[in-house]
Amino acid sequence: MRTNAARVAGRHFLQIPGPTPVPDRILRAMDMPVLDHRGPEFQRLGRRVLENIKGVFKTKNRVFIYPASGTGAWEAALANVLSPGDKVLMFETGHFATLWKNMAIKLGLEPEFIASDWRTGAEPEAIGARLREDKNHEIKAVCVVHNETSTGCVSPIAAVRKAIDDAGHPALFLVDTISSLASIDFHHDEWGVDVTVSGSQKGLMLPPGLSFNAVSDKALAASKNAKTPKLFWSWEEMIPHNDKGFFPYTPGTNLLYGLDAAIDMLNEEGLDNVFARHDRHAEATRRAVRAWGLEILCRVPEHYSSSLTAVMVPEGFNADDFRAKTLEAFDMSLGTGLTKLTGKVFRIGHLGDTNDLTILGALTGVEMGLELSGIPHRKGGVQAAMDFLVGQARNEARIAAE
């Protein structure tokens, strides 16, 4: 028996689809003394983050910030605009959509769940069709996951909006962007979303612990009549405090320092560049997967996720064995298959603060892990990804030189 030095030296490769690696600049921003959350210095911070976070959601309206991880913001979204007994239409994009549906049940709502095979994003046609049937407008809200973290499929939010409008249905539109915000383009206002749910630990590059509700005027109006009991999640409690840069109870002070830094970093890079970077890494990953001869879980190319890629392992092999061997041998964490995908897929996270060489390093880990685990595959995945990325770099260099 001996220890394998390769496992402990160097930096862990955290290639799960979130939490994502936190940049040093953000960790250091958080590594600072706590401020008096009722004092003037905190107030300046509070005003700044409450204002600046809007740009990330592409909204001019309010964004509420909770000192709680993302599941809390799901609950906040439902609890603020709905009442026990309300019908909601949800789309089964995968594990997380299912969890959100289960939460709705726990909160006393009556979710209707449009089934799917976990290999696409939400289908606007199906949603539109159901809404058109709902002549009495009993459905109070449509809930869709933008990027389904369990499958790597993206729902076409603008098209869902259009389907709701085309059906002439007044339902509120709630969207979960936990694993897409600041990774995949999203427009809260332009796409007519009423409540956008998000969290700190993915594209925002922070540790878990903050979550968000971006809201529309229609959502705020609906919240006046929503009867789900709540206080911690209550927007009504937040508003008068937020208006002064404060919060109704103790906020996540140090995570807010980090958020302040994260927004600066996103703006310095430019959101469009951030999205392009995610697109590039996703495409490189998919090229590797195809070169290995493995199948991408998402079966609709238009729905491919730029945050993560879920990869199917051949019948007779267990993705979790592969993940365990890869972790053991190469100190890399990959995402597991969830519930009905257990053992059948592994997920490669390529979101957050990362770059070409890190993604390629991760892909070498996958390729070697496949080899170690005896999963049938062809070599050449990393080579395919390199070929793509060097081409992209050449284009960049050409554009920069012009």
Place this chain on the structure above:
Amino acid sequence: MRTNAARVAGRHFLQIPGPTPVPDRILRAMDMPVLDHRGPEFQRLGRRVLENIKGVFKTKNRVFIYPASGTGAWEAALANVLSPGDKVLMFETGHFATLWKNMAIKLGLEPEFIASDWRTGAEPEAIGARLREDKNHEIKAVCVVHNETSTGCVSPIAAVRKAIDDAGHPALFLVDTISSLASIDFHHDEWGVDVTVSGSQKGLMLPPGLSFNAVSDKALAASKNAKTPKLFWSWEEMIPHNDKGFFPYTPGTNLLYGLDAAIDMLNEEGLDNVFARHDRHAEATRRAVRAWGLEILCRVPEHYSSSLTAVMVPEGFNADDFRAKTLEAFDMSLGTGLTKLTGKVFRIGHLGDTNDLTILGALTGVEMGLELSGIPHRKGGVQAAMDFLVGQARNEARIAAE
């Protein structure tokens, strides 16, 4: 116009009754890469903190850890054991007891609030009397704040327990220890508390962002039938995950690193030493207040808080003006008077990771701030505190030498 250098150089004196100064060791423990919250390394951490936190609450039962600030744990306590329409008996120790009562209303409960003048802890006799009247046992829970952060009064929890028992009443006993845990002795099991609520940002010396429910078997049993809608706060969701060292949704990873370090630090110092240190600093502070000729808000010496001291300013003077001047001139934050105490008191926090010289430095800031603000007082407060502390140090030295 000029800048006052004294205001920006050096270390801020954070003398509010929480959040408290976070020790470097804890901040550095948190300043580390995020782990895969479903991986084996996280699992070891999860198991360790879930086990070790029990010692701080002095319980052998479960403690639930929320990735949310303290108000969330209030909501969790109520939501897990009560149903809309349930009667709860609460005691008006001050601002925070009032907020908790208001939360109960928002959650659809029917709180009965035993009024008080905000100058004492809860009164066991009054609680016992009310319970004895409740022949039909309509009151489902008694809710008491252990250390009322707005007033600096401590409720005699063991005596309240006895009052409930003496009344032969089956109500659950819920206690808020947000500003007492790890500062003032508390015994979850021995005192028969059913749900103890707490938070990370006071005696635990962490930034805000984690909160706790320590529970009894009776509380767990009650939770099976509680009908308040919830998911994020649900103990039932937590249990199967916690049993494996995990959490049902993304936990506050980096705050858990800090919690792990904080528990180590408390154990290294020894909880009894921690309490004795808080007692000593509280007594030093009160001696200063008396020497200044000012009045301590808490009018029952047995209820004096070791976490903070609320000090009344004479009629005709505004405590917030004094606080603002002190912040401006000496870079020290003091606690404000809340709601009906606005302008009438200021609060000196002396809890968390601190020591004699820091407390004395803070008291010099108060004494000079009183002078600057023209608040009538006698000199000699700092001298009185020094006389006490040097005596304590002499005793320590004598004991150490024996």
Place this chain on the structure above:
Amino acid sequence: MRTNAARVAGRHFLQIPGPTPVPDRILRAMDMPVLDHRGPEFQRLGRRVLENIKGVFKTKNRVFIYPASGTGAWEAALANVLSPGDKVLMFETGHFATLWKNMAIKLGLEPEFIASDWRTGAEPEAIGARLREDKNHEIKAVCVVHNETSTGCVSPIAAVRKAIDDAGHPALFLVDTISSLASIDFHHDEWGVDVTVSGSQKGLMLPPGLSFNAVSDKALAASKNAKTPKLFWSWEEMIPHNDKGFFPYTPGTNLLYGLDAAIDMLNEEGLDNVFARHDRHAEATRRAVRAWGLEILCRVPEHYSSSLTAVMVPEGFNADDFRAKTLEAFDMSLGTGLTKLTGKVFRIGHLGDTNDLTILGALTGVEMGLELSGIPHRKGGVQAAMDFLVGQARNEARIAAE
């Protein structure tokens, strides 16, 4: 036997005359990945700090930065402008002047040491007199310590310059500002200093590990002919690299990040405000000492140091016993008496990143330590310091309001 909790909780009071407490902002700036010291990003940093450090020395000429602690910069100053056998005139201000003299001997120089009682700064008259005697200009350099860290006496550098000029003597003028730079006003160019020696760990608020030589054209010219063997300390090696923002060998990368931040902080506060702050804290400290009835070592008020105050303990008492007891009881480090002052004085550092309440906290530690140690003194030192500082704060507030 038991542990004394007061000793381990809270923040250590580091009241030695350097190293000084490093602000969080500087520690965090240093807590960053190492850069390629031959790459473009480092080059920008190198250029910036090499340029910006000049303002702190008040020079337009070069400042050399060594990746070595302060004693190294002493050696660099001597080795770059002198040759074995050269005579140098040094003034015995105290322990550090003596060490520098001993170094000169080790380097093969022939120091002449003007004796003194370690209770004043250097005396321009004595230096001028000696130089006038030196008709053949055998003395090649005059070496003076600006702030003698062992005694708390400041030498009048401008007056020494004038004495050299009045004597019509061509000797180089070398000044040690290790414990005065960025604490006590200093003008390298205006005062005609040829080599100013300094270090990172005092007024610059950094950990130890960087040191400096600010030079004049005359010193650079002299360096062409200096024969003391050296390479690491050689200015000649530095110049071509520094001109491009680089260094001739591996620089202290992370300390340079800290230096970059430190210069920003000094400029944000304003050097004049920094000096005024140090003056204020020194005066507060002296008032405390006088109120205690103890004697300040420095016997010439014009030579009082704003960086530290050395305090004499009465005959029959040992300052180091007092220091040990104070450290044990109150977790505060004070400076020891060095060589011939051993046991006779203790030194209170009041330089670097500090503020009124920290200084007052430190003075409470001294007053209580005197009490604990049985050193005869009157109470009231802290009170005297507070009376002074509150007056200063009132003046500040008045000026700010105008």
Place this chain on the structure above:
Amino acid sequence: MRTNAARVAGRHFLQIPGPTPVPDRILRAMDMPVLDHRGPEFQRLGRRVLENIKGVFKTKNRVFIYPASGTGAWEAALANVLSPGDKVLMFETGHFATLWKNMAIKLGLEPEFIASDWRTGAEPEAIGARLREDKNHEIKAVCVVHNETSTGCVSPIAAVRKAIDDAGHPALFLVDTISSLASIDFHHDEWGVDVTVSGSQKGLMLPPGLSFNAVSDKALAASKNAKTPKLFWSWEEMIPHNDKGFFPYTPGTNLLYGLDAAIDMLNEEGLDNVFARHDRHAEATRRAVRAWGLEILCRVPEHYSSSLTAVMVPEGFNADDFRAKTLEAFDMSLGTGLTKLTGKVFRIGHLGDTNDLTILGALTGVEMGLELSGIPHRKGGVQAAMDFLVGQARNEARIAAE
């Protein structure tokens, strides 16, 4: 014009042959308040690091620690055992051997330089032959670079020792291990080295700023008579202070915290595992280089370095253009060719705290950079490295399972 996001997001790949990436644990250990360097807590640290560093050098004798970067320890080694006019025999392994020789000249020594083509380590035969000629023992020291950082060639130190012994020559043996210590096996005592020079910023995984002299009794004896002027570097000054855990002048306090952590980390991994890891990464790198069809600078396989690999670019191409393009496109720093190798080689550092996936990520950057720069090469370098590393991992797994 646009910015290339790939350049700024994610973690920089620092693949120069030192300074190396500093692990978070070490950076955090250094990110702590400065201690009183004359107090008891520092003393415990001083004693610990002075003792524990010996194991890294594999010596039972003294190791001196300088608060200065590595070039200083070169100077210390020469200055402590030699006197102006002394002859020293040095071997021209490359740029750094040449710099050390130039330093010897500056210090007044008379180096004799055995020429070489910069493509091998030192040759014991040549050294032995020259020593045998030196009948009068005029040569006072033999100086060899263990790992020549400019070329990636390792000198056979034990064989050089044998050559000296076989020649019956009394010269001291001085070895530079700046880029080999804690990366490539080294035995100060067993190999009869008299002074081993090293630095903090390579295998020790620290930022630059500390350097070392491990010494033999023979070296200590020699130091009594060495006449090179010095104080900062003087062992004699160090000894009495080190014996108590202290230093004769202000030490690099925070770097010592880091050193303490670094030694712990090396011991936790096990030095043999550390060396095996370096060997593995070096071999993987060489396989990539060969697959690309490029030439390794080191022409003697027995002299291959496990710290770095210098790679020759074909005639007509400039290695620095390639490096600049690679830095620009992929945010990776590679080592430059020095002096006579300028433009002809680039160096890949694979030492310090790293792991398989990071090394492979770096190799993808090299392979893509070659492509971008139009340097003729074959694809498949990364694939060759992966093939090797997966085989190694399979062996590890097999051994672990047994």
